[in-house]
Amino acid sequence: DFYHLNKHYNCLLQMGGSDQWGNITTGTELVRRMNVGNDDKSKAYALTTPLITKADGSKFGKSEGGNVWLDADKTSVYKFYQFWLNATDVDAEKYIKIFTFLDKETIEKLIAEHNEAPHLRALQKRLAEEITVMVHSAADLENAIAASNAFFSPSMDELKKLDEKTFLEVFEGVPQAEISMADLNAGLDMIAALAAKTNFLASNSDARRELKQNSISLNKEKVGEDKIITKEDLINNQFLLLQKGKKNYYVIKVK
Numbered sequence: 651d652f653y654h655l656n657k658h659y660n661c662l663l664q665m666g667g668s669d670q671w672g673n674i675t676t677g678t679e680l681v682r683r684m685n686v687g688n689d690d691k692s693k694a695y696a697l698t699t700p701l702i703t704k705a706d707g708s709k710f711g712k713s714e715g716g717n718v719w720l721d722a723d724k725t726s727v728y729k730f731y732q733f734w735l736n737a738t739d740v741d742a743e744k745y746i747k748i749f750t751f752l753d754k755e756t757i758e759k760l761i762a763e764h765n766e767a768p769h770l771r772a773l774q775k776r777l778a779e780e781i782t783v784m785v786h787s788a789a790d791l792e793n794a795i796a797a798s799n800a801f802f803s804p805s806m807d808e809l810k811k812l813d814e815k816t817f818l819e820v821f822e823g824v825p826q827a828e829i830s831m832a833d834l835n836a837g838l839d840m841i842a843a844l845a846a847k848t849n850f851l852a853s854n855s856d857a858r859r860e861l862k863q864n865s866i867s868l869n870k871e872k873v874g875e876d877k878i879i880t881k882e883d884l885i886n887n888q889f890l891l892l893q894k895g896k897k898n899y900y901v902i903k904v905k
Contacts, residue, residue, distance in 0.1 A: 652677030652694065653684055662693055667701040669709075674698060702748065705740040720785050727786050728819045731794035734778035735771070739764070742773045750780040806869045810885055817889060825850065826901045831881075834904055838879040840866065843892065843902065850892055850900040860894060867893040 652674070655661035664674050674696040681694035702710040710717065718733045719725040725733075737745060742764075746757055764773035782791045793816065800808035801820050812820065827848040829838070844850050844857035844866065851857045860866050861875045869883060869891050883890060890902040 653680050656681045656694055657684075663695045663697060665697045665699070667709075668698045669701050671696070671698050702744075705738045722786065722790075726815075726819045727782065727790040728794045728797045728816060729822070730785065731778050731782045731791065732798065734781055735774050735798070737774055737777065739768060739773070742777050746773060746777045746780075750777065750784070752776075752780065804870060806871075806885065806891075809870075809891070812886070814886060814888070817886065821891075821899060821901050824899045824901050826903060828903045828905055831904055834879065834881055834884075840868070840873060840875055840877045840879070843868075843879055843890070848892075848900065848902060851894070865895055 652661070652664050655664075664677055666674055678694040678696050682692045685692040704710055718730050722730070734742075734745070743761055746752065746760065750757075752760075760773050760776055764771070779791060782794060796808065797812060797816050797820050800812055803809070809817070809820075827850070829847050833842075833847060838847070840861060841854050841857045844860070845852070845854050851860060857866075858875060861873070864872055864874075866873055868877065868879065869885060870893065879890065881887075884904060885891065888904050890904065892900040892902065894900075
């Protein structure tokens with residue numbers, strides 16, 4: 651590759667992580683050997699930087715799982731922001747020095763602030779803010795923060811403000827089911843919504859038990875067996891959000 655780029659595009663420098671040192675220097679040697687006697691064409695250089703790794707020792711790169719792309723079509727702004735926000739304390743301290751242009755004094759102050767109250771995640775928040783604005787924009791950052799707040803908010807007010815794309819990004823990975831608008835127009839009871847129509851719960855009896863235990867929420871509000879779901883309950887005229895306990899979510903899309 652290096653030889654081809656050197657020959658056709660006059661590429662003189664190949665850069666990479668320190669783990670690629672052997673491959674890159676082999677490339678420079680090939681360029682020099684293939685251009686013996688041509689001093690101008692025989693010039694080829696290598697530059698490597700320390701390999702960036704995560705706290706668990708895995709590489710920070712596209713070949714590893716759970717990493718991000720700069721292109722919003724490959725990694726949405728919301729997921730991009732969440733990636734940095736969820737960095738470990740060790741990684742956040744390293745990344746903020748590598749990936750931002752904050753000065754040394756500011757970074758040291760942030761680290762000290764974080765060490766005093768790690769649960770507030772001041773380091774991760776600033777890291778996520780700086781990189782999201784740099785790669786995307788300040789407006790995109792605001793939207794990502796709004797989406798994050800909407801997910802953790804006890805009310806539906808913020809979730810209702812999200813567009814369809816952002817809503818689905820927030821609940822990516824959450825089990826989903828589709829039902830028809832006709833089902834809703836006929837009056838959808840909670841037993842059907844939890845079991846027969848969605849399989850969120852295994853059976854009608856499971857649905858009744860959970861409802862009696864007051865562990866089911868519809869759009870973040872506790873509901874009982876007598877609740878009938880109508881169009882008025884729809885989020886953005888197409889979604890219903892079911893929840894069992896605090897962490898088990900289920901999205902119903904109405905078509």
